[in-house]
Structure formats: C-alpha cells, structure tokens
Amino acid sequence: MAKLVLDNIAHSYDPNASNPVFALKQMSLSWADGGRYALLGPSGCGKTTMLNIMSGLVTPSHGKVFFDQSEVTRMITEERNIAQVFQFPVIYGTMTVYENLAFPLKCRQFPEDQIDKKVKEVSEILNLHNFLDNRAKGLTADQKQLISLGRGLVREDVAAILMDEPLTVIDPDLKFRLRRKLKEINDKYKTTLIYVTHDQNEAMTFADNIIVMDQGEVVQAGSPKDLFERPQTTFVGYFIGSPAMNLYECSANSENQISIGSNTFKVHTNINNTHSKDLKLGIRSEYITVESKLSDNSLEADIIEVEDFGNYKLITASFDSVKIKAKVKRELDIPSEKVILKLPAEHCCIYEDNKLI
Amino acid sequence: MSLLIDHISLKPTEEYHLNDVTLNFNPGKMYTILGRTLSGKTTLLKTIAGLQTPDSGSIKFEGADFLSVPVWNRNVAMVYQQFINYPHLNVIENISFPLKQRKMEENIIEKEVKEAMEKVGLIGFELRKIQELSGGQQQRVALARSLAKKAKILLLDEPLVNLDYKLREGLREEFKKLFSGSEASKSILIYASTDPLEAMQLNGDIIVIDEGKVLQTGSAKEVFENPATAKVAEITNDPAMNINKGHIQDNTLVMNNNVQIQIPDQLKSIPNGDYQVGIRATDLFLDDNGFSFDVEISEISGSETFLHLRNNDLKCVATIEEVKTYEANEVVKINFDKSKIYLFKETGELLHSPYQQ
C-alpha cells in the first residue's frame, strides 16, 4: 500500500517534434492510499495514457511518478507493485480457480502454507470459495473478472489495482454484483482502486473521488455530488448528468444579477469581477421548477415537447430563441402551450470562459 | 400494407427462441420490442428480415406470404447493435450499396444517398474509410444505408446500446425526429431495446417479450401504467419494479414482520390472501417516519441515486432524486405512497394498478 503521486507529469508520444502534441498536458495529482478513484472522460481524453503511466507501460515524457517516497518513473510494470484488471478477463483457463489465484504468489516463491491461507481468504471475499477446484474456463464472465482481480488481491505488497473499463464485457445484471464486490474489497483491504471508464454512471457509482478528464487535462476532481451540483467547467456540466446541464450565454447586469435576452435572473455568485465577454449561466434541469405565476427568477417559455419517461417527464421548451429542459415529476399537470419555469438562484452556476466562478 | 405475424415459433434446441408469437404491425407507427438480453428480440427481427425461418406459423406482408420470399427480395432494412458496415467500401459506397444492388439510375442514387447523409449528419465524410470513423459515425453510416433504401420495413436492433452514454443521449433524440418524418409514415418501424426509458421516450407501441413469448402489447403509457403481469412490470421499469411477496389480512398488508401497512381504500375490496406486491423505485422516498432499511449499495445513474435496500428478506430499490453516495450498511428510513401499490396474483397476473379505472 502506498500513496501514488504524479509530479508535474506530461506526455507526448512524439516529444521531439518541433511542436509536440500532448496526449496528457502538464499536471500534478496525488492518489491517497486506500482511496476509490474513477478516471472519467470521453474516448481520447488521455485517461488511458494516464493509467499506462501509473502502470509503467508508458514512461511520461515529462515529470516524475512516485510511490510513497520512491521514484518509479522509469520502472517497468513488473517492478512496480501494481495489479491490473483489463476489459477482458485474463485467466489461465486450464488451471483451477485455486491455481489461478495462487499463481502470482507461486511465481514469487511464497511458502505453500502462506499461499494456501491467502488464497482461501481472498476466495472467500470474492465468493469464489465454492469453485476453488473448478477449471476457470467454465465460470461466468463476472467470476472470471473476479479472478483477475483476485490475483491482485492475494499480493499484500500491491500499492494499487488499476482497472481499465473492467465491466465492459459483463452482463448488466452481473455488473451490479461485481461493482458491489469492488466496494466491499476496498472497504476490507483498503487497497487503492483506480477505475477508468467513459461511463459517468459507472464512475459515479463506484468512486468517492472522480477525476474528470477532457482533451488531455484534468478538468475537475471531486465527489459525485460536487460534480453534479457544482460542475467546474461547462464540459463537466454537459458530461455529467442526464440530460446535460442547460447552458445559456448571458451578460452581467450588477453584482448578482445577469440577463439572458430580455429575462433577468438573480444569482448567488458575485459577478462584478468578470472581465471576459464569454459568460454563461448553467442550471441542471432537475432544479428547474414549474410555477403557476411569474415571479423572481422565472420566465415564460413555449413548450416544444413533453416526453413521458415513466419515472419522470422531460419538458423541452424555448424562450428568447434558446432551448430549456426541465425534469419534473410524472404526476405534474403541464399546460399545453406555455409554461412558467423558475430557475432557483442557489442552483444557478455562472461560467466565465467556460470555468465556474 | 400491414405485416402480420401469425403464431410463429422457433425452437432450434431445447429452449424456445420464439414461442407462439402473433403480432400485427402497421406502417407509420413506431413499435418498440422491449425485453431483456436473449429474450428473443433479435430472433424476432431476423425472422421478419428472413435471416431465420420459423419452425411453424406464417408471416404475411401486404396480404402475401412473406416466408417464401428470400431475404434479398424482402425490401427490409436492418441496423444492428454492432456497427455493421462494409469495411472495404468508403462511406458513400456503403450507403449507395443497396441502391446499386437494385440497379437504380446513377442520378437517383446520388440524390437519395445525399438526402440520407444529410439526415444523419454525415456530410463531409463521404470519402472516409469506415475504419477512420468513430463508433457513433459508423452507426450513422449503417442508419443512412437503411434510410436511403426507403425499405418498407425498417428493423433497428438496439442501435444505440454500444455507444458512449452521451452520444446515445444525443442520437436517440435525432432518431425520434428521423422517424417522425413524412417518409417514415410509409414504412413499418420496429425498434428492439432493453431500456424501458428508451422505449418510453420513443413513445410508440410497446411489445414486451420474454423467453420468446410476447407478454403484452399496447401503447407506451398503457404498458407502463397497467403491466399485464409482474414480469412485465419488472421489464418495463428501470430500475425494475420492486416485486415482493405480501399477505393481506384484515385490511393490513403484511410484507414481513417489520413492514406492515393499513391498506388504502382502493384495495379494500381485495380478499385476504397471498399476493405479489409491486411498487416502483420512484415511488419510494426518504421519510423520517418510514421503515428502516439497510443500504446494500447505492448506485448513481444520471442525476439520480438508486438505493438497493434490505429489511430482513424484503429487498427493494429506491430512486432518490439527488446525487449522493450512501455507504453500505447505512440505515435509512424509507416510506412509500400507498396509493401507488400494484397487486399481482401469486401466478403473476395484474390484480390492481393505481391507474385502473
């Protein structure tokens, strides 16, 4: 177990070019021992590069990687105390479950009795103890993935388990089981788990701390709640949550008032110090309420469409030629043409140059 | 003009892939086949396309026998969940392939292909190779190819399931627009999906299928509000409707030793006995006066949190309208709206729904 630190790293796959393209722009990050992290972002955002730098498959062109105090930047994967779980379960099909789990310890020449003890313990946690003598080939996909994970868990020296979209090949109903196991394991062993995914639901469900990446940069790191309620950039607002955050270009009127077209809104952000012309108001469709009459922070909009999702209704409407989406309870009666929507001031986020202020 | 499927069955091995399926499809309408993985959705679509032949039953299209018509003469189009295109052809060649196959005139082909490409937003990608496109773009090519054909029957087999979350959100909205166009009114649209929200959003007729058998057909609203059986209620809700055994005795609904409620007036006419009690996850809510449940795991989905709860043998899922991580084994107080209870017979048939007249 150890703390992982990425110190001013950056990576370009072609660092000697006159104008190198960085897959990962310069950043520093540290991963606390025992944390449960998700690395989230669309494909091509640099998350796999970051993972490979931690596992040692890629040596960063700039910066250093530390495990606790010792620098490991140039160490190869085998020398780092890292376990990896890939998209597809890596198992030795002809071996039994027991042999699969014992393999990493056998390779390191641990004494028989110690191996036995550890394998039994880990298999218990993973609910694999009834299959120990079965061949790994015949197991279900999620059990196979658990074996891949178990091979990391049997080693006490493992500093972190890195998982690259580990649930891709798992059936939806088994995903639930596996995700729950992962949490339990993290609670019990306090092993740092780092989970890479492009799926926000998976990331938010799994991790305490989510690192959102976009175009080679970390755009926000925080708890699921933070990401949802106070997205640090408009990208996070778009990427997290369904539907995406409503975003409108606006102009500052006074210290805490903005206007979108002819509508003015109070906000809880001091916007006196903004300089940029690029000012945006963001609000989650969940926080927008339907009112019966106009009041502060409300507006009248023309309904374009009301979709019934069963669990909720989604109103799409337009005002001042921009679209607004509001998510409301299914039971709510919605007028057919015009609707009054309120944008509560406490939930309005203001973005200057796409960054939250 | 309609497509009539009459008592078709397909049983290649021990299990039915299709079990006595009878359906009627009319042009200008959107049909959603909703069912879990391996429930027979794909088999049904392939049978309509002519790629599989049922063991018994008949299919009639526009009054004529359809089974004796080979695939290549059926005038259907199909989009798969995998991104299936012709890898040796570029985008424009892919889309014009079926039209060339029909030996249509060059200038008509050109016009049709351009139109289809505009619809799906592929202008500018004409000469790209398929391998150079992202997953979303590849699926657009497949979609454009089937639109350009103007086939009388358009089959869509979970076309969005393999796409990234955000892409799926955007493309689904586009789909809805595409299929509400005037061209679409001339063809039969059949869309297979595992996602109840998707089925609700598409807002056509829903056909619920499980283990090769059609369980219910009806409008989205009807199927959602009055599911014919407990199984349908599970399949048409995400998270699945909570179905637990319950017992009615002297106006009290007993779920287990801890959870017992006075039954609401609408249920007073129900005789004493054992039932299956259903309640939607969205109808459960946090309430300090509610019943104590242990949290097994919490999952964040979009803007909601799914709490997987347990009270002794009583298990359920509650949807909480916020993004928050709950720890395993945390105790929460949960209550529910009594008027939202569904009752099913022990054999599964619907007995009472909150929406029943």
Next chain:
Amino acid sequence: MPKLYTFLKYFFVILWACFVIAPFLWAISTSFKDFNSVTGGATYIPWLQFEPTLDGWSVLFKPGSQGGINIIGPYFNSIFVTLTASLISIVLGTLAAYALSRYTFKAGFVKNNDITFFFISQRIMPPVVLSIPFFLFLSTLGLLDSLAGLILVYIVLLMPIAVWIMVDFFNRVPKEIDETALIDGCNPFQAFFKVVLPNSVPGMLVAGLFCIIFGWIDFFFAFILTFTKVQLLPVKIVALNSSITPWWSLSAAALVSVAPLIIVAFIVERYLSKGNLSGALK
C-alpha cells in the same frame, strides 16, 4: 535499469539478425568460390582471401552435355506448378472455408468442426503414406511425369492449409456483414463475391503465402511422381550431388531457389498491413 533493458533488447535483436543473415552471406560467398577456396580453410573476403569465380553459377545454366544441370526449365516448371496449385487451392479452399464457417453441416455425428479437421488431417500423415496411392492414382489417370499430375497432387496437399487458415479467418468476420449484404438485396453468391471476398484479401494472402511456401519446397512428391519429361527445381538441384560435394554450385542453387520466396514474402507483408477489418470487428 531501463537502459540495461534497452541495451539487452538491442543486443539480442542484433544477435538474432546476424544468426539469420549469416548463412545467406556464407552461401553467397561460397557460391563464388571454387574447389580450392572451399577446402582450403575458412575465407571471407573476395579478392583478398580468395579469387571469386562464376564456376558454381555457370553449372546451373549449362546443359547436361557440358556437365551442367540447366535449371531454367525446372525453375519455370516449379514456378508454374506452385502458382497454379496455390491459386486453385486458394479459390477452392476459400469457398469451402466460407461454407464451413457460415453454414451448419451435419451427417450423423460429423459436424462442421469434424469436416475442417478432416481437411487438415491430410497433412498429418507422413508423405510416404500418401506416395503409393498418389502414384497409383496418377498412373491410372496417365498423369505420371506430367505437370498436370503434379498440380493435382499439390492441390490435395495445399488446399487443407488454405481451408484451415480461411475457416479461422471467416469465423472472425462478423456474420452480420453477410446478413446485411443479404438484406441489402444480394443473393448469397453476390454477398460472397461483392462483400465477403473483398474483405478476405488479408486472409487469402496469408493462406497464399503458406501454399506457395509448402508447394515450392516440396521435394518428396516431385521426386516420386516425375522421371524425365518433367522435373522440378528441388529434384534437379539434388542431381548436382556427386562423389565430391560441389558446395559452390549447391550454394548458388540454394540462393536461386530461395529468391522467389523472399520476393513473395515482401510483397505479402506490404499488403497484410494495409487490409484490416478493424472497422467491422468492433
């Protein structure tokens, strides 16, 4: 540590490259030597250590009356037989493999996999087992000592390789591609020729490479099934051997006979990296 690793990596790669190239260099230098230079101990550098001569090479092209073996005729025979047999094997093998990959066959307990194995089982038997049946077969047809007879036998030997490689290849191409072609209005033959075949080029190149290699290097059947009218290169080269092993002309013959394979390998390699199915195999 990584520096040592890099050093070791290059060290072994270079070592291996030397190991592979050395015999060729050796053969080239030997082919320009004469009896004295070969038997007079190891020499490496022409003109300095030995006097290069074309004797070894000229033997290959001189007619038998002048003590040569004249390989030009056998050379073209070999090329013709190998290419024809490989081509026919690829065509038939691809068709058979496609059928085995896409359709279910069943005759009692015999299923697709058994049929595939039957094909490859032809290659498990030692050639000597097949030699007598082949001999009788060709003599019945009157094709002994003829190019046509050899081509026939080579097809039997090469087609299993093509089937084996192509079945595996087709199994990895999603059958939804063929289905889409059917839905788009192709009948099964059109689907095969317009869609499946153009996407099978990489597999066919690999299969073709193997067929050409195995066809080209065969000595045994060429030796048994031909006598005087028709001769193939490997058989002719063996005729070089006499009481004194003519290392110089053997080296020249070895170089001449390996040349077409090297050329084929380079061509195939270029095309292999070009064609790929990644777009379809998502």
